[in-house]
Amino acid sequence: MSNVAPMRAANTTEQVQIDPITLEVVRAGLVSIVHEMSITMDRTSYSTIIREVHDYSCVLFDGQGRLIAQAEGIPIFNGSMNFVIDAVLARFPVAEMQPGDIFISNDPYTGGGTHKNDINIVMPIFWEGEVVMLSASKAHHLDIGGKDPGSWSSDARNTFQEGLSIPPMKLATRGVINEAITEILFANMRVPQLSRGDFAAQIAAGKTAELRAHAWLKKNGIALFKSAVNELINHGERITRAAIEKIPDGVYKASGFADSDGVTDDPIRIAVTVTVKGGDIHVDFTGSDKQREGAAGNCHWVNTVSMTREFIMFLTDIALGGNEGSYKPIHVIAPKGSVFRPSYPAPVTTGMGDMGTRLIELLFQALADVLPQEVIAGTFGNFSCLTLAGFDEETGVEFVHFSPYAGGWGGRSHADGNSAMVSLGSGDNFNVPCEVMETKFPGLVAKQYRLIERSAGAGRHRGGYGIAYDYLMTLPGEFTVALDRDKYPPYGLFGGRNGRPSGLVVNPGSDQERVYARASGVKVPAGTVISHRTAGGGGYGNPAERDPQLVLDDVLDGLITIEDAASDYGVSIDPAALTIDRPATERLRSAMT
Amino acid sequence: MSSRLSADIGGTFTDLVLLDEAGHLHVQKTPSTPDDFKNGVLNGVQITLAAANETRGKGTEIAMKDVEYFVHGATVVLNALIQRKLPTTALVTTAGFRDVLEIMRTNNPFMYDMRYVKPAPLIPRRLRFEIGERVLHTGEVMTELDEAGVREVALKLKASGATAVAVCLIHAYANPAHEQRVRDIICETCPDMVVCLSSEVAGEQREFERTSTTSINAATVPIITSYLDRLSGELRDLGLQRDLYVMQSNGGVITSNVARDLPVRTVLSGPSGGVVGGAYLANEIGLDNVVTLDMGGTSTDIGLVAHGRAVTVDESHVDGWPILAPMIEILAIGAGGGSIGWLDSGGGLRVGPQSAGAVPGPVCYRRGGDEPTVSDACLVLSRLDPDYFLGGRMDLDVDGANWVISEKVAGPLKMSKEEAAQGMITVVTANMAKAMRQILVARGLDPRDFTLMAFGGAGGMVVGDLLRASDVKRALVPNNPGALCAIGMLVTDFRYDASATLVRALKSADADEVAKVFARLDTEARGKLVEEGLRAEDVLVERYVDVRYVGQEYYLKIPVDDGPLDVAMLETEFNKEHERVYGYSTSLFPCEFVNLRLTALGKVMRPKFPTYAARSAADGPLKPDTRRQVYFGGRFADTPIYRIESLRPGDTMMGPLVIEDPNSTVVVLADQQATVDGYKNILIEEIDA
Numbered sequence A: 001m002s003n004v005a006p007m008r009a010a011n012t013t014e015q016v017q018i019d020p021i022t023l024e025v026v027r028a029g030l031v032s033i034v035h036e037m038s039i040t041m042d043r044t045s046y047s048t049i050i051r052e053v054h055d056y057s058c059v060l061f062d063g064q065g066r067l068i069a070q071a072e073g074i075p076i077f078n079g080s081m082n083f084v085i086d087a088v089l090a091r092f093p094v095a096e097m098q099p100g101d102i103f104i105s106n107d108p109y110t111g112g113g114t115h116k117n118d119i120n121i122v123m124p125i126f127w128e129g130e131v132v133m134l135s136a137s138k139a140h141h142l143d144i145g146g147k148d149p150g151s152w153s154s155d156a157r158n159t160f161q162e163g164l165s166i167p168p169m170k171l172a173t174r175g176v177i178n179e180a181i182t183e184i185l186f187a188n189m190r191v192p193q194l195s196r197g198d199f200a201a202q203i204a205a206g207k208t209a210e211l212r213a214h215a216w217l218k219k220n221g222i223a224l225f226k227s228a229v230n231e232l233i234n235h236g237e238r239i240t241r242a243a244i245e246k247i248p249d250g251v252y253k254a255s256g257f258a259d260s261d262g263v264t265d266d267p268i269r270i271a272v273t274v275t276v277k278g279g280d281i282h283v284d285f286t287g288s289d290k291q292r293e294g295a296a297g298n299c300h301w302v303n304t305v306s307m308t309r310e311f312i313m314f315l316t317d318i319a320l321g322g323n324e325g326s327y328k329p330i331h332v333i334a335p336k337g338s339v340f341r342p343s344y345p346a347p348v349t350t351g352m353g354d355m356g357t358r359l360i361e362l363l364f365q366a367l368a369d370v371l372p373q374e375v376i377a378g379t380f381g382n383f384s385c386l387t388l389a390g391f392d393e394e395t396g397v398e399f400v401h402f403s404p405y406a407g408g409w410g411g412r413s414h415a416d417g418n419s420a421m422v423s424l425g426s427g428d429n430f431n432v433p434c435e436v437m438e439t440k441f442p443g444l445v446a447k448q449y450r451l452i453e454r455s456a457g458a459g460r461h462r463g464g465y466g467i468a469y470d471y472l473m474t475l476p477g478e479f480t481v482a483l484d485r486d487k488y489p490p491y492g493l494f495g496g497r498n499g500r501p502s503g504l505v506v507n508p509g510s511d512q513e514r515v516y517a518r519a520s521g522v523k524v525p526a527g528t529v530i531s532h533r534t535a536g537g538g539g540y541g542n543p544a545e546r547d548p549q550l551v552l553d554d555v556l557d558g559l560i561t562i563e564d565a566a567s568d569y570g571v572s573i574d575p576a577a578l579t580i581d582r583p584a585t586e587r588l589r590s591a592m593t
Numbered sequence B: 001m002s003s004r005l006s007a008d009i010g011g012t013f014t015d016l017v018l019l020d021e022a023g024h025l026h027v028q029k030t031p032s033t034p035d036d037f038k039n040g041v042l043n044g045v046q047i048t049l050a051a052a053n054e055t056r057g058k059g060t061e062i063a064m065k066d067v068e069y070f071v072h073g074a075t076v077v078l079n080a081l082i083q084r085k086l087p088t089t090a091l092v093t094t095a096g097f098r099d100v101l102e103i104m105r106t107n108n109p110f111m112y113d114m115r116y117v118k119p120a121p122l123i124p125r126r127l128r129f130e131i132g133e134r135v136l137h138t139g140e141v142m143t144e145l146d147e148a149g150v151r152e153v154a155l156k157l158k159a160s161g162a163t164a165v166a167v168c169l170i171h172a173y174a175n176p177a178h179e180q181r182v183r184d185i186i187c188e189t190c191p192d193m194v195v196c197l198s199s200e201v202a203g204e205q206r207e208f209e210r211t212s213t214t215s216i217n218a219a220t221v222p223i224i225t226s227y228l229d230r231l232s233g234e235l236r237d238l239g240l241q242r243d244l245y246v247m248q249s250n251g252g253v254i255t256s257n258v259a260r261d262l263p264v265r266t267v268l269s270g271p272s273g274g275v276v277g278g279a280y281l282a283n284e285i286g287l288d289n290v291v292t293l294d295m296g297g298t299s300t301d302i303g304l305v306a307h308g309r310a311v312t313v314d315e316s317h318v319d320g321w322p323i324l325a326p327m328i329e330i331l332a333i334g335a336g337g338g339s340i341g342w343l344d345s346g347g348g349l350r351v352g353p354q355s356a357g358a359v360p361g362p363v364c365y366r367r368g369g370d371e372p373t374v375s376d377a378c379l380v381l382s383r384l385d386p387d388y389f390l391g392g393r394m395d396l397d398v399d400g401a402n403w404v405i406s407e408k409v410a411g412p413l414k415m416s417k418e419e420a421a422q423g424m425i426t427v428v429t430a431n432m433a434k435a436m437r438q439i440l441v442a443r444g445l446d447p448r449d450f451t452l453m454a455f456g457g458a459g460g461m462v463v464g465d466l467l468r469a470s471d472v473k474r475a476l477v478p479n480n481p482g483a484l485c486a487i488g489m490l491v492t493d494f495r496y497d498a499s500a501t502l503v504r505a506l507k508s509a510d511a512d513e514v515a516k517v518f519a520r521l522d523t524e525a526r527g528k529l530v531e532e533g534l535r536a537e538d539v540l541v542e543r544y545v546d547v548r549y550v551g552q553e554y555y556l557k558i559p560v561d562d563g564p565l566d567v568a569m570l571e572t573e574f575n576k577e578h579e580r581v582y583g584y585s586t587s588l589f590p591c592e593f594v595n596l597r598l599t600a601l602g603k604v605m606r607p608k609f610p611t612y613a614a615r616s617a618a619d620g621p622l623k624p625d626t627r628r629q630v631y632f633g634g635r636f637a638d639t640p641i642y643r644i645e646s647l648r649p650g651d652t653m654m655g656p657l658v659i660e661d662p663n664s665t666v667v668v669l670a671d672q673q674a675t676v677d678g679y680k681n682i683l684i685e686e687i688d689a
Helices: A002-007 A020-044 A081-091 A179-187 A192-220 A222-245 A301-315 A351-367 A434-440 A548-556 A562-569 A582-592 B037-056 B075-083 B147-160 B177-189 B207-238 B256-261 B269-284 B374-380 B398-413 B417-441 B459-469 B481-490 B511-531 B567-582
Strands: A056-062 A067-070 A102-105 A118-127 A130-140 A169-173 A250-258 A268-277 A280-284 A330-333 A385-392 A397-403 A444-451 A467-473 A477-482 A503-506 A514-516 A518-524 A529-533 B003-009 B013-019 B025-031 B067-072 B089-094 B128-131 B141-143 B164-168 B194-197 B244-247 B253-255 B290-295 B300-306 B312-318 B321-328 B331-333 B339-343 B349-355 B451-455 B474-477 B494-505 B539-549 B556-560 B591-602 B626-632 B635-643 B652-654 B657-661 B664-668 B672-676 B682-686
Touching: A020 A056, A020 A067, A020 A130, A020 A192, A020 A222, A020 B349, A020 B417, A056 A081, A056 A192, A067 A081, A067 A222, A081 A102, A081 A118, A081 A130, A081 A301, A118 A192, A130 A192, A130 A222, A169 A179, A179 A192, A192 A222, A222 A280, A222 A301, A250 A351, A268 A351, A301 A330, A301 A351, A385 A467, A385 A529, A397 A434, A434 A444, A503 A518, A514 A518, A548 A562, B003 B037, B003 B269, B003 B481, B013 B037, B013 B481, B025 B037, B025 B481, B037 B075, B037 B207, B067 B481, B075 B207, B075 B269, B075 B312, B089 B147, B089 B207, B128 B147, B147 B177, B164 B177, B164 B207, B177 B194, B194 B207, B207 B244, B207 B256, B207 B321, B244 B256, B244 B269, B253 B256, B269 B290, B269 B300, B269 B321, B269 B451, B269 B481, B290 B417, B290 B459, B300 B417, B331 B417, B339 B374, B339 B398, B339 B417, B349 B417, B374 B398, B374 B417, B374 B459, B398 B417, B417 B459, B417 B626, B451 B459, B451 B481, B459 B474, B459 B664, B459 B672, B459 B682, B494 B511, B511 B539, B511 B591, B539 B567, B556 B567, B567 B591, B664 B672, B664 B682
Parallel strands: A280 A330, B003 B067, B067 B244, B089 B128, B089 B164, B164 B194, B290 B451, B451 B474, B635 B657
Antiparallel strands: A056 A067, A056 A130, A102 A118, A102 A169, A118 A130, A250 A268, A268 A280, A385 A397, A385 A477, A444 A467, A467 A529, A477 A518, A503 A514, A503 A529, B003 B013, B013 B025, B244 B253, B253 B494, B290 B300, B300 B331, B312 B321, B339 B349, B474 B682, B494 B591, B539 B556, B539 B591, B626 B635, B652 B672, B657 B664, B672 B682
């Protein structure tokens, strides 16, 4: 890069002038390192949840623990990673680290973790005897112990029921793994063999980061790196401020209810006050309920902050994630002991999805009137996870099939909501193909996997459709489910209607039919059909303003009925010709307004 | 006299290459005709023959009947797909799975983008029909086919107006019997319907990817059939006596009959020609490992040649739709001569992916463009000669370029227009270097083992910067860089790929079962090439097994020989490859195989690239044709300019310098050395001071 002559720096004390061009070159280089970490994770992992679902994120920090680069991954993870590094560095100062050291954590209370399945691996990167960067990966491990297979229990009553807690620990010293730690870890997991492989993948990703960082530093010099990091962080901050400045100064409020905490079905009151002043935004959750008994009702502070950051990132023009600076203008407040900042030992695993998604939607609602172009109507809610577990007597293998599910998103100012897409915080998560699922899990057969007709909320831009995934259990087993939006359906905006609520139906249509939303460790005999149904998204805008042709399309596609077209949209369709009856439509619509 | 002809049909231009019986290449460029690509091809063929005959002189003219081999890309398929101008197509699938095509993989590829809209399904829901049946992953039938239900669906298909139908049943790759029976029943009711079976088009696991592939195939059969019928009819009228050949995305050629059955395999045939051409040239000049970089106006296609062969992948995406078929691996990024420079809300300089395209194009093209592009930046720095662009046929607007870079980039960034222009080139090459790394490391390849081969209209303008920004060892700009795709098509082998999913533990693998599946694939693949006139003994067959550790999702493709499956050998080779690609292997997990793959290759005659004589006394010593002020390393400097026709093999020059020919410009930086080889390719290396 000699055409950018100042980039070749000889020694570490030299200050290097960082212009916008150098900044972009450095940014591309650092993102490239993180990207290569992801490639390594992707290709060396063992479990479905990592390889197929991509439930992991990799990031890079500088030597002071400031976030400097993220790549594609899971938004909620990206905004949380600095809690991990803070917890690790508080216990293991950088000055005491040695090359080859590896640090591990998962505990939200002591380790900066998101939930216990998400295990963090942090590795220092040395250059000339000094820690100049730290790589970190967070990956969802299939099971971390606790009361139910998959460790995803919406009715957990304390953190101990959610699995093994790992405070920040030194997993390896100078490259030698402390097997006492891994043995305890694997002994507490229901399917340790997959996690062994996934651990190897996380460590391989960290080694990739080190290798690439060394090559980059060799080529570009440490002085350039250190100077560029400050400017990178300033650049991230400027981007966030520019987005916040587009919101008119003011105080915005919203409140509502979440469905259940998983133990009791009393609705959970949630409230937010957003104060925008210039380039700063204060998000205050005071007014929300006190922390709840069950996991589904508690959003750990790490996730409260991360989800709030996530929401602001939606408003910015960053494509590949932010950095330390991106979060500086975002100030989050929640009373200790409340559902958005529960105190130890409150259970928090599923609440990350349940309450975290609510949190983002609450912010959309608060700002809807000033950001009508940016906000979307209500989505199907949390990750909608379902765990199906059983024991194959033929092979002696216990199987655990854990997966998040997709549903309907809310309508928007410019388009209908997407059907069948993963939840707000999940980003580039994939489903598990039915054919792959059946090949891997001997006791399960997919009966159907389809859109739920009539589930979308009507609107000028309607919501997306939820999906029904029906499993036939061919072996005896058990299920654990954590659905959302079963009582308070996805809301419509600006006159749009609500979407249809969710539900898990056991043996639908039979005389043993039962409906669940949150349940753990429910034993079922062979032959049981489990129908997992996510909610449809809320509509955006007055349904009577929807283009009649689009209403007809949904009728022709069997997604709504001719009666729905008339009652929800005021569109009259000739049942024989299947065409729009324009005069009748005008009559219906004028009667609606 | 036998000659060979190829046509690479791009969105804007069609490149043609005629290889005559003496091994001489005749290269032509004509405008494409997107309304009906056939017209541009026919026009190009005639122009190419006329120009070649003029060169060859009286008595030695080549007529259409002398063309024994005519190969071209099926851009028509890609174009129809991208523009979604597809005929009415239906889908028949297992009861319960009607919406697989619309659910897709449920991911949001743009994680912070609330405005993301999933692509409209390739086949609307009203044309997706369900039938009663179910096969398990073992191939065992769980629910028998409801033939009466299929007959009812056939009647609905007939009434629907669909001309094609994709049949995609769950686990059909493991047992295609139900799909085959469904086809028979549909054909009874709808004899003219195009029916494509997922087990034949893409016999692999994963229902969405297989359905997507089969649906694309079904929807494009009518398109390619009509196109090839019309084109070959008119070519026959011009005197062509041979069948047409079509380039596939896998870098092999197939006859028009196979292309009519499997158009999905031709979708990315255009860009793949460049990689095949690159591979061929690399072999000719003794390079094993090459990154090809085809930089055009709106985008850059990056491909790989490793160990002398173009690298392929077994799955790729077009417009968000997955295609399960072997394809030359191409990473397309939004960086080209027309890429636009802009400032993000944090004041950072970005270039692309937005492009000014061909229209309005860069400001300097005088077609109404008003955004600063990479080409404008090159003109500001005097890398381009405004009077010699396209050999002087196009007059570039220097004032316009200076204005737009000053106004929209330099002003806001408070720097000079030259610094801003250089900055745009630095940023765009940083993104290209990042993409090159990405494609290499994803395959476990070390960039330092690779040579960058830069071609396409804009490749040479930034090749020096790119060499410096990336980790490759050296760069090469081929002679005739614009025609490399068309040359590639001329030198491709016949190729047919067949595959079958068979998931078995390695330890308990039944060699007979494997042999049976390979025998079936062999008959299918070899048969296709023999059908097309190749002799069975000239067909080379390669076999591969996809292997992974039990529990792992991803697999590695391991070559095997044609004897009985040697399990121990396969495991050893797999562990070696895993170690190479991922840095470790393990005995902790048993191995299993997932897919069996077979490739049949039929070799074609190879042309010789024209060679040039070394510098003679008559040529005089090497000296620049002209000099001009070009901006390098922070200032304008008096820079030597060489014309390609003045250069001779063996000429060696130190940068900074510029080499020009009518269709391309090669910019070499300070501390870089350019060497001309026997084919007049330009080799560029960093010389450490």
